[in-house]
Each structure stands twice: as structure tokens, then as C-alpha cells.
Amino acid sequence: ANKEFVKDKFQNVISDNSIQKIVETWKDRKIIKEFSNLISIDTILEEDGILDFKRYDVQKQIESSNNQFISLENIVKIAPRSLEAPEELKLVRIKNLADDPFNYLMNIETLETESNNGRRYQKITSKVVLVSKRFNKLKPTLVNASEENPIYIPNDIIAFEIVNPNISIDYLFLQLYADFVTKQLESKSMGSTIPTITTADVLNIKIELVSLVEQEQQLFYQASKLQADKDKIIESNLQDTIDNLVNQRTNELKWQLHNLRNGALLFIKNKDSSLK
Numbered sequence: 001a002n003k004e005f006v007k008d009k010f011q012n013v014i015s016d017n018s019i020q021k022i023v024e025t026w027k028d029r030k031i032i033k034e035f036s037n038l039i040s041i042d043t044i045l046e047e048d049g050i051l052d053f054k055r056y057d058v059q060k061q062i063e064s065s066n067n068q069f070i071s072l073e074n075i076v077k078i079a080p081r082s083l084e085a086p087e088e089l090k091l092v093r094i095k096n097l098a099d100d101p102f103n104y105l106m107n108i109e110t111l112e113t114e115s116n117n118g119r120r121y122q123k124i125t126s127k128v129v130l131v132s133k134r135f136n137k138l139k140p141t142l143v144n145a146s147e148e149n150p151i152y153i154p155n156d157i158i159a160f161e162i163v164n165p166n167i168s169i170d171y172l173f174l175q176l177y178a179d180f181v182t183k184q185l186e187s188k189s190m191g192s193t194i195p196t197i198t199t200a201d202v203l204n205i206k207i208e209l210v211s212l213v214e215q216e217q218q219l220f221y222q223a224s225k226l227q228a229d230k231d232k233i234i235e236s237n238l239q240d241t242i243d244n245l246v247n248q249r250t251n252e253l254k255w256q257l258h259n260l261r262n263g264a265l266l267f268i269k270n271k272d273s274s275l276k
Contacts, residue, residue, distance in 0.1 A: 003035075055187045068210075073203040075167055076160035079128045083120040088113050089152045091121065094132045097139035097157070101177040102170075102223060106130075106143045108151060121152035128159040129169075131176070131202065136185045136195045138202075140176045142169065158199055171215035174222055175207035 004018035014022075025036045039056045047055060090111040098104045124145045131138040133156050145151045153159060162169060175181060184205050189195035210218070 052187070067208050069206040070164075070167075070209040071203065072160075072205050072207070075162065075164040075172065075207075076129065076203075077163050078199070078203075079122075079124065079126065079159035079161050082123045082125075084123045084152070085116060085118055085120045086152075087116055089116050089121065090114075090150070091116075091152050091154070092130065092143070092157060093154070094134060094139065094156060096141075097130060097132055098141040099139060101140075101174045102226065104140060104142050104173050106141050108143065108145065108149055111151065121154055122159065123150050123152055124159050125150045126161065128161055129172075131158050131160065132156065133158060133197050133199070133202065134194055136182065136189050136197075138176050138181070138185065140173050142173075156196075158202060166212065167209075168212065168215050168219075170219050172207070174219060178207070181205060181207060 004022065005012040005014045007013075024030070025032060029038055030036055031038055037053070037056050043056070044051070090108065090113055092106075092111065096106070096111065098106065124143065125147045127142070127144050130141045130143055130153065143151060162172070185197055186195070188201040188204075189197045
């Protein structure tokens with residue numbers, strides 16, 4: 001029903017026709033793609049009683065698909081938790097995680113050592129996959145940590161160890177960037193300002209399972225497609241245009257901040273004068 005309203009200044013208004021559509025769909029128990037589904041009570045209980053349409057809509061797509069899927073919980077296991085509060089640490093934040101399915105290895109040496117404020121973080125001393133629990137983006141990242149060179153992660157990042165030999169790490173990372181995985185993240189996330197997904201829901205995310213040969217074929221295809229897109233950008237001289245637009249937008253934001261800052265200072269100055 002959230003697609004049925006129209007914006008009217010600062011309010012969302014549902015028309016009489018949309019109200020009638022919603023009521024009739026409910027009364028007649030209609031199943032309409034991307035609008036309504038019939039879900040059993042047992043299924044809702046399995047999802048902890050969360051009444052979010054997107055969660056069940058994606059599940060229906062999985063059930064009706066002819067493809068074979070596998071849950072992350074059958075591919076990875078959560079890395080052992082060891083909470084510590086060292087005085088100095090290399091802390092990984094979500095902004096440090098990767099944004100590229102073909103460039104996912106983190107260089108620990110690029111992380112700056114920082115002072116701890118007494119908080120406890122999970123210590124990582126092995127080869128793990130890090131994923132974000134926020135913003136509907138997993139940002140999967142591979143890290144080769146060790147006892148001699150450990151890293152630390154906060155609660156909004158999960159560390160996994162890969163345990164399934166039937167999936168290559170390159171294919172796994174490619175799948176975690178797939179649109180279908182993004183839909184699952186959006187369907188299970190809670191909150192609108194900072195969407196967050198639970199560890200259990202991350203483990204329940206499903207990816208398409210194909211043979212190792214097909215995995216290699218998909219990787220080759222996607223890598224070739226990505227390179228072709230990059231070549232088009234270079235050939236069309238679009239990179240300069242992109243850079244110019246970014247610089248232009250950055251300058252506009254600087255001026256907006258400048259004006260806001262000056263306006264606030266002027267307001268404080270006037271307020272101070274009036275008090276005197």
C-alpha cells in the first residue's frame with residue numbers, strides 16, 4: 001500500500017480508488033504481484049512475527065524460482081568472538097570495507113593505529129570475510145589478519161570464515177553484490193534512517209548455487225562486462241565529465257556550508273547584541 005499514496009505537500013494522501021483496491025484485496029484474499037501475498041501463520045512465526053511485506057515477497061520469488069539457492073549459513077560460519085579493549089588498535093569501520101566485487105582484499109597496513117577509548121571490540125586474528133549490517137550494503141571484504149597483525153571490528157560488522165569448498169570466494173563475493181541479494185537485504189532490514197539487518201538474517205540470505213565450472217564462467221562474463229564498461233567510459237571521454245560534475249557538486253556544497261556557517265554566526269551575533 002505504500003506505493004498507492006501521492007504526496008501532497010508534507011502529507012501522504014491515499015485516494016478513494018486506492019483505498020477501495022486495498023480493502024477489496026484484503027476481503028477477497030487476492031494475490032497481486034508486488035502488492036499482496038497470502039502468507040501462513042506458521043511462516044510469519046518463523047520470521048519472528050515481523051509483518052513486513054517485502055520480507056515475504058522476496059521469499060515467494062525464491063520459492064517460485066527454478067534456480068537452486070543456498071543460504072549463507074551453509075557456506076560460512078561466524079568467526080570465534082573474542083572481545084578485548086586494547087589501548088592501541090587497528091579498528092575497521094564500515095567505511096573501510098570494499099565497494100568492488102573484484103577488488104575485495106583489504107590491506108591491513110593501510111589501517112591507521114588509533115587510541116582506544118576503553119570500548120571492547122571483537123579481535124580478529126585469522127582469514128575472514130567482513131560484512132556490514134547497516135545501510136542495506138554488505139560491502140564484503142576479505143582480510144588476512146593474524147596474531148602478529150590483528151584487527152578489531154565493532155558490532156555493526158560481522159566476521160565469517162568460509163567453510164563450503166563448493167563455492168569459490170570470487171563467485172561468493174560476486175553473488176553478494178547481486179541485485180537479488182540487495183532485495184533480500186532490503187526486505188529484512190529494520191529502520192528507515194539507518195537500515196540495519198540482524199546477524200541471523202544475514203546468515204539466511206540466499207545466493208544462487210551453480211557448479212564450479214559455471215561459477216568460473218559467470219566470473220569471466222561479469223569481469224569482461226565490467227572491463228567493457230570501463231573502456232566505453234574512456235573512449236567516450238566521459239571520465240573528465242564525471243570528474244568535473246563531482247568537483248562542481250563539491251564546490252556547491254562548500255558554498256552552502258559557507259553560507260550556513262555565516263548565517264548562524266550572524267544570528268548569534270544579533271542575539272548577543274539584543275541581550276546586551
